[in-house]
Amino acid sequence: MCDHFPTSTFLGYIDKVKEGEDIHKLKDIADTSFDFILILSQNHFDKIYDDHKHHISLNKLYKIDIKDNRYHFLARNEILRYKFQVIPQQISMLLLKFLTRLNYILNLSGRKVVFVAKGFVGANTKMLFLYHATVDNQTILLTDNVQQLKSLKNVGLKVFPLF
Secondary structure, eight states, X not given: OTTTOTXXXXXXXXXXXXXXXXXXXXXXXXXXXXXXXXEOOTTTHHHHHHHHTTTSOGGGEEEEEEETTEEEEEOHXXXXXXXXXXXXXXXXXXXXHHHHHHHHHTTOOOSOEEEEESSSOOHHHHHHHHHHHHXXXXXXXXXXXXXXXXXXXXXXXXXXXXX
């Protein structure tokens, strides 16, 4: 971060629930003088961004994206481009959700358990997948995280690209 913002001063965190030193509420931060808000959240970025964009100038909101163990700071234009790029993935996820519900409604029995991990394979998903994979050979993991896909595939697990 120091490479991108060498003379920066850290003012604190913004949180809806937590309280403490250097933790601010969003409604209070609008009156504070600052240059940027950096958002680092793989799972909740869209929700955080949507909450903040109504109170803070979009030019001050940056998404921190971690790729290949490097931090990338996405400004307003890159965030908009990213949102358009994920539309096909969102449509695919909605289709997958629809097919899952249809399978349940029609009471179709299947033998396979499929885990879907978008972005990264979290600890809970990984543990459930590994448990099911040891109990039943029909368990599959779909992920778009290339690094985790390769490492899990190298140990003989059934892992396939999500898209």
